[in-house]
Amino acid sequence: MNIKLHSNCIPIKGYYRSIIIDLQRKTYYFIPNSMFEIIQQFTKKRITEIKKLYTEEESKIIDEYINFLFSNDLCFYYNDVNEDYFSPLSFDYKSPSKITNAIISVKSNSIIVNKIVEQLDKLGCKAIQIQMLDNIDINELENISHCFNDSRIRDIQLLFPYNEYLEKENLLKLLETNHRITKLFVFGAPNSEIIFLDEYRKFPVYLTKQKIENYSFCGNIHPQNFTCNMSFFIESQFYNTCLNRKVCIDTNGNIKNCPNMQKTYGNIQDTTLTEAILKQGFKDYWFIKKDDIDVCQDCEFRHICTDCRAFIKDPENIYSQPSKCSYNPYIAKWEGQEGWISVEEWRKDNKYNQNRVVES
Amino acid sequence: MILIITNNEDASTNDVIDWLDFYDADFFRINASDIFNYKNFCIYIDNYDDTKIIINNREINLKEINSIWYRRWGYSFNKEYNDIQISSSLQTEFKDISNYLFRLFKNIPSINVIEDFQLDKLTQLEYAKKAGLLIPDTLVSNKRSNCYDFIDSESSYITKPLKAKIYLQKGNDTYLNYTSQIDKNKLPIEDYFFPCLIQKEITKDIEIRTFILDKKCYSMAIFSQSDNQTKVDFRNYNLEKPNRHVPYKLPDEIEEKLLLFMEYVNLNCGSIDIILSKDSEYYFLEVNPVGQFGMVSIPCNYCIEEKIALKLIEFDKNGK
Known part of the structure; x- marks a missing residue:
C-alpha cells in the first residue's frame, strides 16, 4: 500500500510555508514546507521507505502529516495493481472564448452597451462588469441588463452610485427576471454593508461608503479576493490571472486591456473590439504569469491570487509585485499582523538575492 | 450544416456550441420545445411536391445537413395540463412527430442515437459479456x-x-x-x-465513469465508497463534502473491450458506468448514450466539449 494525493489536490510551495489547494472543494490548507517535502516523496517511495530516512521522532510527525491528509480527504491509499491508472490532472488551458471578460465604464446611457453586445458575443465573452458613474434609475438598470437577453454573456455585474429612490422591490424584480445578473455593487452608500433583497438570502447587494469616480479602487490583493477553483488555477499556470482575455472600455470609449492602464488601442467609435485586441501590444500582459513576477513567485498563494499589472511597486519593472499587496511571503505575514515587516526590509536584512534560480 | 437536436435548458449544448462558434462552424439548433412554443413549426406533405419541413422558423433542407448531434429530446406536458390522460396522449402525439423527423435524419452521420432506439439494460449486459467484460449476476x-x-x-x-x-x-x-x-x-x-x-452487489473500491467518443475513452474515478450516503448510488450526492472526482486511465485491455462493446451495440458515443471491485476487477454496469459528459469533462479537464464540436465539424466537412 502507498499514499497518493488526489490529483485535484495540489501542493504549492512558498518561501516560508506551503498550501494544498483542493480544486474540487474550492478551498486550501496551510501546511509547513517540511510536509511539502514529504508529499513530494510519495510518488517515489512507500511510506515505510520514507520513514527509514528519518529519526523515530520525525516519523511521528510524518504520521501526523498523513493523518492530516486523510482527515481532510486529500489523499488515498492505492495498491500496486492500479497505481498507474490514477493519471495526473492536465494543466492544459482551453477556452472557446477569445475574450472571457469585459469591463465597461459608462456615463448616463445604455447606448454604448447596446452597441458592443454583438461584438462581445462574436469574441465569445462570458462575463461583463458594467460601471455606471452617473445617477441611474431602475429603468436604466433594466434597459442595460436587457441588452444582453439574446447574448452569450452568462454573468453580469453592475456597479452604480447609491440612489435613495432605488427601491428594494424593484431591484429584486430586476434580479429575479434577469438571471444573468450575479452581483450588484452600490457605491457612495450611507453605510458599508451587504444587504439581502429576499428572505432566502439569494440576492446580496454589496454597498460601500466609498465614492467611486473611476476604476482606481481595483487591484487590491486580499484573501477575500482569492479564487480557489480549477479553471482559475489552470489559467494561472500560463497566463495572467487578471488581464488574460480581458477587454475594457473607459468612459471616453477608449479600448484598453484594463481601465487603469494608460495605453489605449483605439476608440469604440471607430474601432471594433476584435480589431483592438489584434493590435500589437494588446495581449502583452496576458502572458505575464505569477511565476514570472518578483515576490509573487515565492508566494504560496500564487495560483489562487488575482494579479494586477496596473498598480505595481516599481513602474520601471513590469515584473514587480502588485503595489496593493501587503503580504510578505518570506515571513508569511500580512501588514498589521504582529511581527510584519515589508518585503524590502526583509530582503535587506536577509541579503536576499533576487536573481537566484527559483526552485519549483 | 450541423443539426443539434436538444432541449432548451440543456447547458452542455451551450458549451459545445461555444466551440462550434470558435471554429466558425455552420450549425442549427432545435429544441424539443420549438415544436410547441411560439416559433413556426410545420410539416407539409401533398401529392405533388417534396415534403416541406420548418422548425424553429427555419426551413430544413435535408440535403444541407451532413452532421447531427442527438443530445436530448423531451418535453413534459404535466405542468401545462394537470391531467395525466391529456398529458400522456399529447406525449404520444409528440413522440410520433419526433419519430417521423428522426426517421428522415436516419442516414445522416451523427453523434449518439435518439432515446427510442436505445438498448435496454439486459441487452447491454449480454453484449458486454460478449465483449469479454465482467458483469454482475x-x-x-x-x-x-x-x-x-x-x-x-x-x-x-x-x-x-x-x-x-x-x-x-x-x-x-x-x-x-x-x-x-x-x-x-x-x-x-x-x-x-x-x-x-x-x-x-459488487464490493466497490471505486466507481468509474467512462465517456466514449469516436473510439477514445475519457475516464473518471469516483471515490463514493468512503461515504455512506453515496456508497450504493453516488447520485445520492453529498453536497457538503462531494465525492472525489479525478482523472483515471483504464487498463488498455479494458478499454479495448469497452470499444468492442460499443461496436456491438452500434454506438459512437456514450457514458459507461463501471465498478472497480475490492479484488481489482472491472465490472460493466451500463451505458447511457446521452449521459452527462460535463460531469467527467470539467473535473478532469478533458475538454470533451471541444472534441464533440470537432467531430461534428468533421462529419459536416466529409459530407460537403
Missing part, C-alpha cells in the same frame, strides 16, 4: 422463490429500475428511485409481484 423475476434461490446469505444485493426513472413529486419533496440495497428481511411476502431487477 442479474435476475429479473416476478416470483418470490426465484429471488430466494438467487440470493445467497454471503453476498449483498441491489435493486434498480430497468429503465424508467420514477420522479415523484409530493408537496415540496421530490422522490427519485435510486439504486438501493436489498434488505433481505424485507423481501415481498406475496408469491408473485411486478417483475423487478436484482443484481449481486
